[in-house]
Amino acid sequence: MSKNKVLNLRDKINDNEVDLSLSNLTEVPVKELAAFPKATMLDLSCNNLTSLPPDFCSLTHLVKIDLSKNQIVSLPADLGRLVALQHLDLYNNKLTSLPLSFSQLRNLKWLDLKDNPLEPTLAKVAGDCLDEKQCKQCATKVLQHMKALQEEADKERERRLHKEREREKKKEAQQRAREAKEKEARKREKAEEKERKRREFDAQRAAQAAQEKRKEQKPEKPRQDRPVAVKSVPKSKRSILGVLLKLVVMLLGGAFGAVAVCHMTSLRKEAACAPLNMLVEEALSWAQGQEVLRNILQKLSKQQP
Numbered sequence: 001m002s003k004n005k006v007l008n009l010r011d012k013i014n015d016n017e018v019d020l021s022l023s024n025l026t027e028v029p030v031k032e033l034a035a036f037p038k039a040t041m042l043d044l045s046c047n048n049l050t051s052l053p054p055d056f057c058s059l060t061h062l063v064k065i066d067l068s069k070n071q072i073v074s075l076p077a078d079l080g081r082l083v084a085l086q087h088l089d090l091y092n093n094k095l096t097s098l099p100l101s102f103s104q105l106r107n108l109k110w111l112d113l114k115d116n117p118l119e120p121t122l123a124k125v126a127g128d129c130l131d132e133k134q135c136k137q138c139a140t141k142v143l144q145h146m147k148a149l150q151e152e153a154d155k156e157r158e159r160r161l162h163k164e165r166e167r168e169k170k171k172e173a174q175q176r177a178r179e180a181k182e183k184e185a186r187k188r189e190k191a192e193e194k195e196r197k198r199r200e201f202d203a204q205r206a207a208q209a210a211q212e213k214r215k216e217q218k219p220e221k222p223r224q225d226r227p228v229a230v231k232s233v234p235k236s237k238r239s240i241l242g243v244l245l246k247l248v249v250m251l252l253g254g255a256f257g258a259v260a261v262c263h264m265t266s267l268r269k270e271a272a273c274a275p276l277n278m279l280v281e282e283a284l285s286w287a288q289g290q291e292v293l294r295n296i297l298q299k300l301s302k303q304q305p
Contacts, residue, residue: 009033017041021066024048030055037061045069045089057081068092068112080104088139091115091129097122100153103146111139121145 009032012019018039020029025047033042041064049070057078065082068091080101085108092115112135113126125145129135 009036013039017043019043021045021047026050028052028056030059033059040064040084042066052076054078060084063087065089075099075102077101083107086110088112098142098146100146100150103143103150105143108139108143110135111142113138113142 009018009029013036016039018033018036018041021043022045025044026049028044028049030053033039038061040061042059042062043066045066045068047070049067049072051072051074052067054076057076058081060082061084062082063084064087065085066089068089070093072090072093072095074095075098077099078101079099080103082105085105087110088105088108089110089112091112095113095116096119110132111126112129113122114129118126122142122145125141126138127134127141129138
């Protein structure tokens with residue numbers, strides 16, 4: 001409706017009825033109608049309505065609604081919220097079916113569904129609605145029919161929920177079985193690992209026992225005496241001893257040389273060799289008394305010129 005028509009809605013109210021018929025409406029002014037809760041009868045016939053908005057179901061104060069001679073193809077899913085509704089005129093629209101919530105209109109006493117392309121089952125239940133009595137029968141039969149459809153829909157929904165629950169249970173059972181199988185596999189793997197370690201331990205113990213047995217049977221080798229470590233003389237002391245030894249050797253060499261020269265050459269008659277020869281003679285006389293050197297001294301005496 002235009003703004004002016006909204007402002008003039010009060011002019012459409014007569015007692016408890018709002019008459020919006022023949023107003024060329026394409027939509028229902030729900031908010032404006034909600035402002036008049038005492039207007040329990042609503043006439044929307046002979047307009048160009050093709051549907052009702054969802055919030056139309058909030059007009060729960062309505063008792064009588066006339067929607068005849070429009071182009072309505074479907075009703076809101078929550079139409080059952082209009083629990084106070086007693087009279088509903090849907091004559092000459094384009095309805096093929098009714099929402100399942102229609103079964104909740106427990107106070108509905110009058111219904112007209114003539115000249116709608118209803119599905120065959122619903123059309124048969126609705127009847128002709130040619131008079132007041134038939135329209136009342138239409139309301140009763142259609143309500144019963146819609147209640148049956150609602151019950152069947154509820155059963156179907158319950159069956160779907162049951163199947164879904166069964167699928168969930170089956171899935172949970174499969175999950176539990178899979179988890180139990182995995183748990184058993186892990187347990188078996190642990191047992192196999194433990195058995196493998198036990199065999200390795202036993203093999204190590206057996207190898208150690210065999211090695212100890214071989215050691216007991218093997219004869220012991222005679223222990224070799226370790227060479228006595230000779231303490232090395234410091235280098236400085238070795239050098240001094242070496243020099244002293246060289247001096248002693250030189251002196252001895254010189255002494256033997258002098259003895260040999262003075263005793264075995266023509267120089268033995270010299271005065272310088274006299275003391276030395278005397279010492280040699282005394283030494284020889286002493287040595288001749290020794291049995292060990294006797295032969296050596298004889299050989300030496302034979303070699304003298």
